[in-house]
Amino acid sequence: MELSGEGGEAQGTGDMVLPLLYSAVAVALGGAVLRLLLRQELESGLAAALRLLLALFSQPLCSMAMPGYPGLCLFSLACLLAYSRLPVPQLLPVQGKAILITGCDSGFGHALAKYLDKLGFTVFAGVLYLDGPGAQDLKMCGSDRLTVLQLDVTSSEQIAETFEHVKAQLKNRGLWGIVNNAGVLEFVADAELLPMNIFKHCMAVNFFGAVEVTKIFLPLLRQAKGRLVNVTSVAGVTPLLGFAGYGASKAALNMFSNILRSEIAIWGVKVAIIQPTSFRTGIFGTSDQWSNQHKKLMQYLSPDVRKDYGESYITSCIDNRAKYHDESREDLQTVLDDISLALMAKNPKRVYSPGQAALYLPFLHQYAPTCIFEYVMISLVGSGLNQPDGVKEKGSHQ
Template identity: 55%
Template sequence: MDALAGSPLGWLCVGITALFGVTILCRAKRSLAEKANVLAWSLLPVLLGLLCMATLGAGRGLVACAACLISSMYLGSRELLPVGDKAVLITGSDTGIGHALAKYLDNLGFIVFAGVLNKDGPGAEELRRTCSRRLSLLQLDITNATQVQEAYLKVSKKVQNTGLWGVVNNAGVLGFPADGELLPMNTYRQCMEVNFFGAVEVSKTFLPLLRKSQGRLVNMSSMAGGIPLPRYAAYGASKAALSMFSGVMRQELSKWGIKVAAIHPSGFRTGIQGTSDLWDKQEKELLENLPADTRQAYGEDYLLGLKSYLPRMPTYCDANLSPVLSAILHALLAKRPRGLYTPGKGAYMPLCIFCYFPLWFYDFFIRKMLSTDSVPRALRTPEAESKNL
């Protein structure tokens, strides 16, 4: 201890540990009901850090204190608030993630407002049959400002002075996966209208209720909203806009005590690709809007082969939605939620490659990962091939 007392590094070690201890005590004082829990996971690392300083000396003690601080922060990020009487609005609850999330949160004891596109549809009927009376169904087309306002009035009447704890902007459309040049402008507009403008409309409308509770805004983006992926120009652009909106809102709403998170899942089986009837309609619209020279350059077999990608999508996707549901629950209840969640296999690695590696390497990686045998007609000719060498 003599060597520790005479060392500037030792005093730094003591200062860090003392600051850490004061922070923990302040947290316990603010939340007396959880004092025992706070002390259980936090005070022990402090004592361990002091013991390390006393026995290992200043240098190793500092390392021990840093390790204690990091482990405590990690444990703190895993600490969840009680469900209590928290109310959450979920959009797009007819099918997929929204449907599963409504059941999941209802089972945990949340008061759930499940917004559905069709209040008389099979998804809404299943929620009525399987969920508790705490769950309320709302007719909610998020592109319809009147329905959004009506939903706000119904929710505000029920939550009254307590406010709304969470809004999960889940509703979304995929569009027809095809080269960006081929997609009709209507596909771009529809994706932006639902995936971005609809989410913004809902967020802006319900923020007064979130402000009352100092609650959470959770936006369901996509891996395609963080990295460029071939054939997802319309969908990816709309989700990228939603991700940027989430980031800005996270910064701006922090002064109100509202926490904002974006979810970037990898491939999960949600049914977002739609039905065969919808594919036929989208394919017809795509073909009818193509200029003759573009149609000639790509070729009929390439264009007609685009639709074959849609039935294969579920085979590449995970049917287990648990990672996504767990991420949303953490965003809703964690004392220190993350700003970005990447649930699912392969969701984080492409994002890291895109952010930290040269773009040519990322493009090479994506080409290999999403390789396809389909080649436009013009690129099969010797003349076109020689131009691209």
Template identity: 60%
Template sequence: MELLSEEPHQDVLFFSFLYSIATALFGGAVARQLRHHELRMGVRSFFILVLLLIGESICFVALPGYSGLSLFSVACLLSYCTLPGTGYLHVFDKAVLITAGCDSGFGHALAKYLDQLGFTVFAGVLHFDGPGAEGLRRNGSTRLTVLQLDVTDFEQVARTYAKLKAELSSRGLWGVVNNAGVLEFVADAELLPVDMYKHCMEVNFLGAVQVTKMFLPLIRQAKGRVVNISSVAGSTPMPGFAAYGSSKAALTMYSNVLRQELAIWGVRVSTIQPGGFKTRIFGTSEHWDNLHRQIVQQLSPAVKTQYGENYILSFKEKYAKWQVYLKENLQPVLNDISNALLAKNPKPVYTPGTSTLSLPRIHLYLPSCLSDFFTFQLLKSDPEDVPEGVKEI
């Protein structure tokens, strides 16, 4: 009798082992999706997993042998196929170039964030031996490479292209994030020197064009993404932002045209228009003071008289006031950039930030006389802050 009872016991152990293998394979596949942020956990996912757990016990008890195991395996496969996905691609083996600006601000935070997600990251910096670059090297993984990259320097862009082409070989470059940007100074359009307009255009617009044109063969090879960091000032006219806003408006238009043209190649283009975040684009207070001196020195006596010393001086004093209203948490911007890189169907435009909700809508939906009034009032820090010439009218 003991010999007869051993065989059923061995069958139970054998099929328990097979059920464990099937469960482990299913669990591993689900864990992989979770790790790559491809699975959306919610009520539906929880309900499917609970039903599968109950179904395993029923199959094992009610249908002993291979029939129950087969039914359970089919249930695992169907459950895996019906689990709600996030609509995102996996990160594995994807390389991204972030252009100059990774010394600080969005670029620095983005390089660390994409590295944590598992991307191969090439982070462009202006100061190769600076604290920002050193921080990335110290805290980043072996997948993160810091590069000297000034987007206005054609030779540096070409050298970077040659390096990435050699390293990435047949895999191509999944994404370029055109992050490099300068603000220069915020003041009335008439007060800003032409050189500041030129510098904004060279970095914010022409630099992005130069990098994109150079790297498009590698991006097209991977059927990847181009992500351009524009600004809410590039779609909404804002007093004081004539130089910066014009360059970002040019970048926004370039992105829209590029998106249409590259769609047939399987390349997706997205524009990020952040608003109201604290980065180092304003520079330091000392840098702001220096720019203010440069502006004052080049103004003609007539313009100085019309605007008045107090009005011109007010732009220097606004630096500290603006810093108070800027958000320090950059995560909304990082999330939108990663979505643009990984979403199966990325949006043409992402608008992280509170000001991106109000200002564009005021500009789009109100008559010009009202939108101009509200925008001017929202951005003014002092009701009495008007040029001397206006007070005399």
């Protein structure tokens, strides 16, 4: 009697554990698939959905055909087989393809020039400072396929000179890709505090520069039926506090890219947008640059605005900018992988969003109630800011 009781208890425990193990296998499969989706490494479609559904719905069949742990092993094997057969992006060959990248002095552009060079592309790396450390590093580390060119995207003359140089080097074989990466952030502060020259500079580099480069080089791109890749930002689709100048310029580039995608599709040219977030690049600047910008900012402010906001609030904007820099990711490989996919995939996606916040922030902005979204923004971006002096004074009188 006692032995029978112990056996029954053991069997009952086994009956409880097996469903949990089946669920764990299903969750593991779902997590692995989600990871592929987030990394843009899965060709989503009917074929992928059917494979996953067949694997998941095979659970009752496996448990009926082979009760106990043999059935669990069979189900695990079915999930593993379904995962291994998921369609991945088809990549085109690299040989003979040439890419123009702007903004290669540092950050994404600098790392991308090295990365694409190692993959075998012919790379034309545009830099703002031809004698700067970034340009010198590319010249030393790059292969003979990598050419460093002087290219200020706000200079029509330099854009035209670069076009003639690239066209001569390609010898009628066309340009496979353009990566409009050059960008500036300038000062991060309330829109009212930013002088007009910052708004104009952001638009000149981030938007008008990319548009002019695109327009000049499109004949070469059409010839190769290649790719246009524009690096924008999550700030271009989500209103981030303090990023009015930068975000507006990136939003303009997003709209330009989306319209152009439809217009030039008939030529066989594909357009992709890269929307990274929270990566540590040279765009944040240095503490010395922040200090100099702070002095210039104070000079531009009218007496009324300076009084209403106060020195402590404006200084906290600098502290917040340092926080963005320190909390951002140093590893840029995720961005490089997405850009290379946009250039090499047979059917590139419309938008690639590397970075953790690049997915949930636009989702919150679009679907969450405004009060919830603004609370999240204040918590993430505005938590390090003091209150303006004018707000403090009003609060004290109420």
